[in-house]
Amino acid sequence: MDEQNGHSPQLTKLRGRLADGLARARLNQTQLARRAGLGRTTVSEAFSSQKPVPSAETVVALSRALKLPEEEMLALQRTAAQQVGAGRTEGPGRPIGEWGPHDLEVHRAGPGPTAAGSDMFAERAWPAYVRRKHDRVLDRAVADTMAGRSQIMVLVGASSTGKTRACWEAVQPLADQGWRLWHPFDPTRAQAALEQLHRVGPRTVVWLNEAQHYLGDRAVGEQIAAAVHRLLVSRERGPVLVLGTLWPEYATQYTALPVPSEPDLHSRARELLAGHFLAVPDAFDGPALATAWALAEDGDWLLADALTRAHADGRITQDLAGAPELLNRYQHAGPAAKAVLQSAMDARRLGVGLHLPQAFLTDAATDYLSQNDYDQLTDGWAEQAYAELAKPVHGKQAPLRQTSRRPVRRPPVPDSAAIKGAEAERGPQxxxxxxxxxxxxxxxxxxxxxxSFWHAALTHLAHPDDLNRVADEAEKRLRLQWAHHLRHKAAAHGSPVALALLAVLREEAGDPDGAEVLARLASCHGDTDVLRRLAMMRDEAGDRDGVEALLHQAASLGHTDALLRLVEMRDEAGDRDGAEALLQQAVDLGDTDVLRRLAMMRDEAGDRDGAEALLHQVV
Structure with missing residues (x-):
C-alpha cells in the first residue's frame, strides 16, 4: 500500500517490521502507545500507509517497546526518509546544496575579479582544492557519519590555513545524500546556537566556524558545549556532524587544566573537544606543492599566481586569502598611507632590498601626494600612515610591516661593502x-x-647594492644627475661596482691618475678585473708603459688573465725568458692551463725534454 501511495520500498519494509513486532507482542496500538510513551495518534500514523515516514524518535521508542533491533530500524527510517524526501525535519538549517562557500565564511581567494567587487565574477574566483593529510581524516569522519554514527571534528590552525575550506569540501558527499547544514549566527552566534541546538534533527551538519564565538562566550559557552554533547550522544537525533574551526591559542585555552583554587571556566568544552582536534599545518608540504604546481600548469590561474609568491615557504592558502584584502586596503588607503605604499612599491621594483628604511619611505612619500593632500598633512601623519598599514588582513599579512635584518654571521674579513652598508642602515625598517x-x-x-624618491634614495639608502641598482634605474629614466650622485655614494661606501665604473669614466675623461686610484680601490674591494679593463683602454690609446704598469698591478692581485696578457706582450717584444718567467708565475698561482703554453714555448726553443715534462704535469 505504501508503494502504491508513492512511498519507498524501505518505508514499506519499516512498517512491515513494526506490524510483525506488534503481532508477536500481542498488543493493540493503544497498548503499544502506553508502553512506548507515545501518543495514540503518533503510533497510528507510524503504522498508516497514508502518512509520511515516522520520525527517528518515534521509531526508536516503538523498537524498544516491541524489542526490535534499534539500529536496523533506524537505518530503515533514514533510508526511507531520504528516498521519499521526508527526512527533512523542521529543525534549523537548509540543504547543503543551497549554501555557497562564502556564505559559510570560506575566504574569497586570490586577486582579480574578486577584488574588483563584482558578485557575478566573485564565485568564479575559486582555486582548485589541494587535498592534504588532514582531509583524509575528515573523510573518515564523514564516512562514519553517513554510516549512522554522529561525529564532531574541530580543525585547529592559524589564520587562513584552509580550515574552513577543508570543512566545506568534506561535506559535499553529504550534500549528495540530501543532508542539511545549519550555521548559527543570528542574532549572535552564541545566542542562535543556544536557542536552536535542541531542535537540530538527524542528517544535519552543525557549522561552528570560529568556534571561539560559541564555546568561548562568557555567558553561555559552557551551556552550548553541553548542548552539543547532548546532541552527539542522542541516537534519536542522529546522525549529525559537528564541524568547527579554532586558532591554536583558543584550542589551548579551552583544553588547559584549571589552576587549583580557581574556577574551571571550560570544563564542558574541554570534555567535548577531547580527542576531536585535527591539526591543519601552516604550509603545504612537498606532495601538496607538487599537486598545486600540476593544477597551475593545467590552467588554474589563482594557484599559479599564488605560487609565484609563496612557493618558497608553502604558505599558499594565506596568500590566496590575503590578496583580495591587501589590494582593497591599498586601493582605499588614506592619501598618506597610499603615498608610503607607492614609494615602497617603486623602491622594490627599482631594486631596493626587502628591508626598506622608514626614513627613506617617509621622505620619498611626499611627492606622491597631490598638493591638496600635502597641504592637509598634520604633524603625526607618518605615524598614522604606518599604523594604518600595519593592521593585518587574512593570513596575518599586513600591507607594510616592520621587520628586522638578521645579524651578519661571517668569519673575520676586511670590511666589505655589504657589511658597511648594513651597518649604516640604522632605524626602523x-x-x-x-x-x-x-x-x-x-x-x-x-x-x-x-x-622625492631619488632624493630620499640619495639621503637615506646606504647599502651599496641598493644604491647601484637605483642608479642604474635612474640612468634608464634619464635622471642622470641623480644617477651620478648615487654612484658616488655607492663608491664612498666601498662598492667595487661603483668604483670600477667611476674609474672607467675618469679614464675616458682623460684623468688616468684618478682612474688608477679608483681602480686600485675597486680591486681592494674585490674587483680585480677593472685594472685589466683600464689596461685595455690604455692599450687602445697607445700607452704601452701604462698598460704594463696596470697589468702588473692586476697580476700582483692574482688576476691570471692580466698575467697572460703580459706574457703575450713580452713574447711579442722578443723577451722569451721574461715571458717564460711570467708563465711560471701563473703556474705558481695555480693556473695549470698555462702549462700547455709554457710547454709550447719550451718546444719552440728546442727544449723537448722540458716541454715533455710540462705536458706530463698537465696529464
Whole structure:
C-alpha cells in the first residue's frame, strides 16, 4: 500500500517490521502507545500507509517497546526518509546544496575579479582544492557519519590555513545524500546556537566556524558545549556532524587544566573537544606543492599566481586569502598611507632590498601626494600612515610591516661593502607585502618615481647594492644627475661596482691618475678585473708603459688573465725568458692551463725534454 501511495520500498519494509513486532507482542496500538510513551495518534500514523515516514524518535521508542533491533530500524527510517524526501525535519538549517562557500565564511581567494567587487565574477574566483593529510581524516569522519554514527571534528590552525575550506569540501558527499547544514549566527552566534541546538534533527551538519564565538562566550559557552554533547550522544537525533574551526591559542585555552583554587571556566568544552582536534599545518608540504604546481600548469590561474609568491615557504592558502584584502586596503588607503605604499612599491621594483628604511619611505612619500593632500598633512601623519598599514588582513599579512635584518654571521674579513652598508642602515625598517610588491611591478611599471624618491634614495639608502641598482634605474629614466650622485655614494661606501665604473669614466675623461686610484680601490674591494679593463683602454690609446704598469698591478692581485696578457706582450717584444718567467708565475698561482703554453714555448726553443715534462704535469 505504501508503494502504491508513492512511498519507498524501505518505508514499506519499516512498517512491515513494526506490524510483525506488534503481532508477536500481542498488543493493540493503544497498548503499544502506553508502553512506548507515545501518543495514540503518533503510533497510528507510524503504522498508516497514508502518512509520511515516522520520525527517528518515534521509531526508536516503538523498537524498544516491541524489542526490535534499534539500529536496523533506524537505518530503515533514514533510508526511507531520504528516498521519499521526508527526512527533512523542521529543525534549523537548509540543504547543503543551497549554501555557497562564502556564505559559510570560506575566504574569497586570490586577486582579480574578486577584488574588483563584482558578485557575478566573485564565485568564479575559486582555486582548485589541494587535498592534504588532514582531509583524509575528515573523510573518515564523514564516512562514519553517513554510516549512522554522529561525529564532531574541530580543525585547529592559524589564520587562513584552509580550515574552513577543508570543512566545506568534506561535506559535499553529504550534500549528495540530501543532508542539511545549519550555521548559527543570528542574532549572535552564541545566542542562535543556544536557542536552536535542541531542535537540530538527524542528517544535519552543525557549522561552528570560529568556534571561539560559541564555546568561548562568557555567558553561555559552557551551556552550548553541553548542548552539543547532548546532541552527539542522542541516537534519536542522529546522525549529525559537528564541524568547527579554532586558532591554536583558543584550542589551548579551552583544553588547559584549571589552576587549583580557581574556577574551571571550560570544563564542558574541554570534555567535548577531547580527542576531536585535527591539526591543519601552516604550509603545504612537498606532495601538496607538487599537486598545486600540476593544477597551475593545467590552467588554474589563482594557484599559479599564488605560487609565484609563496612557493618558497608553502604558505599558499594565506596568500590566496590575503590578496583580495591587501589590494582593497591599498586601493582605499588614506592619501598618506597610499603615498608610503607607492614609494615602497617603486623602491622594490627599482631594486631596493626587502628591508626598506622608514626614513627613506617617509621622505620619498611626499611627492606622491597631490598638493591638496600635502597641504592637509598634520604633524603625526607618518605615524598614522604606518599604523594604518600595519593592521593585518587574512593570513596575518599586513600591507607594510616592520621587520628586522638578521645579524651578519661571517668569519673575520676586511670590511666589505655589504657589511658597511648594513651597518649604516640604522632605524626602523619595513617590508612590503609580497602581493602588493607584485601588483606594483605590473601596475606601475611605466611610471617614473618623483623627485622625492631619488632624493630620499640619495639621503637615506646606504647599502651599496641598493644604491647601484637605483642608479642604474635612474640612468634608464634619464635622471642622470641623480644617477651620478648615487654612484658616488655607492663608491664612498666601498662598492667595487661603483668604483670600477667611476674609474672607467675618469679614464675616458682623460684623468688616468684618478682612474688608477679608483681602480686600485675597486680591486681592494674585490674587483680585480677593472685594472685589466683600464689596461685595455690604455692599450687602445697607445700607452704601452701604462698598460704594463696596470697589468702588473692586476697580476700582483692574482688576476691570471692580466698575467697572460703580459706574457703575450713580452713574447711579442722578443723577451722569451721574461715571458717564460711570467708563465711560471701563473703556474705558481695555480693556473695549470698555462702549462700547455709554457710547454709550447719550451718546444719552440728546442727544449723537448722540458716541454715533455710540462705536458706530463698537465696529464
Amino acid at each position: 619595513f617590508r612590503l607585502a609580497d602581493y602588493l610588491e607584485q601588483h606594483g611591478r605590473t601596475s606601475r611599471r611605466r611610471l617614473c618615481p618623483p623627485a
